Ligand code: SF4
């Protein structure tokens with residue numbers, strides 16, 4: 252009875268906290284500007300099924316893809332087991348799902364095998380990060396918290412799975428003893444091998460270990476849930492909406508700036524009347540801070556798994572330039588978090604902190620190194636578009652600050668005067684026919 | 687003569703004064719027929735397709751050869767085409783990629799006025815940047831056309847039998863194709879250039895990073911016009927190294943910028959004798975001895 256109440260309180264606290272944090276993230280994302288990403292729902296569902304659920308973009312790197320599938324499927328399926336635990340926790344039952352009879356054997360056996368594969372996957376991931384030092388996983392982008400975050404996730408998953416196995420091993424021993432309450436037989440193909448470790452222990456000790464692991468697992472899962480909004484692991488939830496809302500146009504097409512179109516039309520045709528501007532929206536060409544980006548770009552930032560596939564394909568990064576598309580995404584998230592905290596601290600109003608995404612987080616040197624090749628967009632397993640942020644920030648540099656590199660300013664002047672990026676007379680355009 | 691230095695290449699431009707002294711043995715074979723839209727208009731006719739030459743194709747000495755190769759093929763296949771000539775202006779791509787949306791839209795709207803004035807329906811470009819921009823970014827500004835890249839036109843001409851390639855001078859040669867970012871990843875066109883080159887009877891080889899994984903040549907995003915940022919290598923050197931590892935006879939390209947970058951890369955490794963950098967259009971023209 253006491254334990255049931257304790258459990259219900261814990262669950263309520265965990266879900267409340269999670270809801271509060273998710274709402275904050277949602278509010279932060281909605282600080283972004285409007286962008287149309289709700290058209291073609293059929294196509295969007297299909298893309299989501301293929302890229303998020305089916306992980307179609309992971310396969311280009313088969314080893315991490317397979318391991319990731321283990322961890323991903325394992326983690327999703329094992330959550331069914333959590334239902335079992337939740338019901339037991341609330342009603343004080345034991346292995347509630349055992350009413351399914353023979354099916355229950357299959358269920359637990361499946362959970363155990365998947366849990367084993369998850370553990371295996373996590374272990375290999377830890378080795379890749381910390382011993383083999385796979386290049387994209389030890390990059391300087393990840394110095395400090397991001398590296399700790401990655402290891403913490405992997406270690407937590409391994410601990411959770413270990414607790415699960417230990418719990419099952421003790422439970423099976425208690426069943427064999429005929430211990431009261433432990434009255435459900437189940438298949439345990441993996442934890443079976445752990446049983447010798449605990450056999451010969453007193454019934455009381457076994458019950459203690461079993462209960463300890465049960466609570467450890469359940470508290471672990473609730474804590475893990477609440478850790479997500481602070482971690483790159485948030486992608487396990489956000490990957491789905493992020494892929495759903497991904498850009499369905501050709502990657503070569505850059506967004507059209509409507510505000511510019513209106514001005515250009517007014518220049519070219521004096522009778523053109525631009526639609527009245529919304530006085531509540533600050534008019535700015537391009538992006539200086541996160542609030543100048545679209546909500547999709549901000550969702551991208553929260554979804555980034557920090558895997559570095561983008562950066563390892565980036566020609567600028569490969570040749571030693573400062574630019575790293577992964578860092579562009581991480582910086583955007585960091586700045587957005589900072590803006591969010593500022594809003595929390597100032598009763599829902601953002602108070603100017605004299606900082607911005609540009610310069611304080613992302614430097615012009617990074618932005619000007621981009622060749623706009625779309626390799627980062629192509630590689631991202633969750634359809635994130637770092638290039639669009641780079642271009643929006645270039646737009647701010649060029650159109651609001653006239654801060655393009657000198658050679659580009661010369662190119663602009665040539666184009667304005669001669670209709671070509673070089674200094675040639677437009678009247679010479681057909682000279683090649685005579686040469 | 688004007689010499690333009692930029693960090694990637696030195697473009698030497700012959701201007702009017704020394705025009706007459708320039709003789710290109712290749713081009714004297716058969717005079718090029720290059721009608722303009724204005725010519726068609728005057729006759730009250732309209733062409734099948736407009737050939738959008740692009741700034742490189744009009745002014746860069748190396749790229750002009752590609753332009754001529756395309757025209758030779760068009761002439762050979764009796765395609766009724768027209769260029770805009772002096773009425774063509776930069777598509778605005780470098781301005782857009784550099785963040786100068788104002789300049790881009792000015793360029794785009796001026797071009798759209800010209801194109802719509804001629805009621806243009808179909809365009810072939812000699813450059814993937816013009817291709818991408820006109821195809822994808824002009825519609826929002828009122829320019830709606832069917833736009834294809836010249837490798838797609840070559841594919842059409844071959845498929846419909848309007849040109850054929852027999853044997854040709856590239857038989858058995860090793861050729862590797864470098865995907866232009868704005869044709870490949872930008873617009874998912876990977877097969878057109880390859881299916882054209884299959885007809886050469888050459889040995890087509892793929893670089894490790896090819897198609898959707900192709901590595902940029904380093905010129906896109908307006909990098910062509912500026913010094914690269916500080917790093918430990920030039921992108922074109924990285925890419926050329928990868929191509930040269932295959933020991934090719936030809937590095938095939940489909941973009942005048944890639945052409946410049948790869949040519950410079952080959953020169954960097956002192957391989958310009960052994961390895962030629964040629965546009966797909968040049969391969970087809972040369973194979974047909976045009
Ligand atoms: S688009 Fe820019 S950031 Fe992305 S891979 Fe290419 S050069 Fe790197």
Ligand code: SF4
Pocket residue numbers: 554555556557558559560561562576577580630631632633634635637
């Ligand atoms: S943007 Fe995509 S590819 Fe790059 S680190 Fe984030 S999740 Fe990975």
